[in-house]
Amino acid sequence: MSIIKTVKPEDATGKLAEVFKGFKEMMGFVPNAFTIRSASPEQVVQQANFLSYYWNHETLSHQLLAFIRLLVSDVHHCDYCINLNIGMLMQAGISKENIDAAKASADNIPLEEKEKELVKFVLKVVNDSRSTTADDMEKLRTLGWTDKDILDATNHGTTQVSSDMIFNAFKIDAD
Secondary structure, three states: OOOOOOOOHHHOOHHHHHHHHHHHHHHOOOOHHHHOOOOOHHHHHHHHHHHHHHHOOOOOOHHHHHHHHHHHHHHOOOHHHHHHHHHHHHHOOOOHHHHHHHHHOHHHOOOOHHHHHHHHHHHHHHHOHHHOOHHHHHHHHHOOOOHHHHHHHHHHHHHHHHHHHHHHHOOOOOO
8 A cells, every 4th residue: 555645537627637637538547647746746747758759759669658658677676667558569469478587687578689789778878877888878878779769768768767766655556
């Protein structure tokens, strides 16, 4: 049970109610990932804008982003995010066996090499942000990624660390 006081979707008002309504229309419910942030409604709005940006990203695929979130959350032991992203990947047609193999080693991510290398870079940043090199960047550029793509993917992964910490700290409930 969560240890932070939250606003239930049916009790929300103002901008928070609008954002919750949007999630309910899109997903059929308001995920606990949003209600846990409702103690600060501005955070819910920020998170909704963040996700909207990535949902509509012109080059980073939904599967690529889900693998970033899954593998980052696996490092930080956020069961909520691990299970959520496994579900998303399975809905996208990726088998549990392939997901488990990717969790065992990023070399096994069932994506094209270009996407796999970007995920591996993000994991390198999350694990040791000082370990990146100009050669790492050049390799990604050679594969066709722009600096914007690399920064956006890295931001997605490092923001996931923050979410994992918040969800673990406040004992997020499973949906």
